[in-house]
Amino acid sequence: MSTRARVAALLVAAGLALTGCGTGDEGVAGGDEDGRVTGTVTVFAAASLTESFTRIGRDFEAANPGSSVTLNFAGSAALANQITQGAPADVFASAAPANMARVTGAGSADGAPSVFARNQLVIAVPRGNPNRVAGLADLTGPGVKVALCAEQVPCGAAARTALGAAGVALTPVTLEQDVKGALAKVRLGEVDAALVYRTDARAASADVTGVEFPESARAINDYPIVALKDAPNPAGAQAFVAYVGSAPAQAVLAEAGFQAP
Incomplete structure (x- = not known):
């Protein structure tokens, strides 16, 4: 093969190799050449x-x-x-x-x-805790309205565990499908207290106060x-x-x- 023919063959091979590399790069979904995702x-x-x-x-x-x-x-x-x-x-x-x-x-x-x-539970009460709620037993008083999450919801399962650990039986006036729903009942003044996560009470601190209680340590959620x-x-x-x-x-x-x- 002549020198000119060998050069031409090498150029064709190099072009095919570059085409193959380009196709491979374009086929990487959800990422870019710097490793960031898109x-x-x-x-x-x-x-x-x-x-x-x-x-x-x-x-x-x-x-x-x-x-x-x-x-x-x-x-x-x-x-x-x-x-x-x-x-x-x-x-x-x-x-x-x-x-x-x-x-x-x-x-x-x-x-x-x-x-x-x-995450750990607290008792969410109206800001300033006007009813002076200090623990789970205070939620069983006459006329005290409490919101809980439904038992199949993590905050509801945790609430049941904490109440059981405290030996406290109460009947909530509402069972909510997520923790934000239970918290909203306190913020709207529809209940006197709700068992919610510490993080949710903190996020709503302009409207509610989170009361810590010892039994919540028995019901921490991963x-x-x-x-x-x-x-x-x-x-x-x-x-x-x-x-x-x-x-x-x-x-x-x-x-x-x-x-x-």
Whole structure:
């Protein structure tokens, strides 16, 4: 083969190799050449994470230009139902392991969940605590109206555990489907007290006071998070889960009143 022919052959081979590399790079979904993720990341998160995950979502977007975090907040049980019934989501963050177990048991998780925070109950009362509520026994007084979360909701299960530990029996006037619903009853003056998470009472401190009680230590909830198997944006899902465990996100959670995992 002549020198000219050998040069021509090498140029053709080099062109094919470059074409192959370009095709491979374009096929990487949800990420860019610097390792940042792009596209929409849909996160289903427990209602008690509303304030913290709203801020964490904004921080994630800032760290990953071209990404967008869509947040769906509700009771963990309702979110688990939606996921197992095929709702499109990338990440699930639950307020308790029990509802996460429903998702993993259905084969909807991509890997094992990790606990990223813990939360504890307080008694939410109107700001200033006008009825001088000091503990769970005070909620059984005549005419005292109390809101609880429904028992299938993590805050409801935790409330039942705490009440049992205290030996206190009470009949709530309403059972709410998430902790924000129970808190809203206090803020609107429809009840005298509600058992909610410490973080929710802190977020609503302009309207309510959170009364600590010792039995809440018997009912601390772990918060697990996992990327989902059928995530529309798998790279984004994994990146968001990793970010929630990072120092900046953990600082946001700590500021809100969550305990370290």
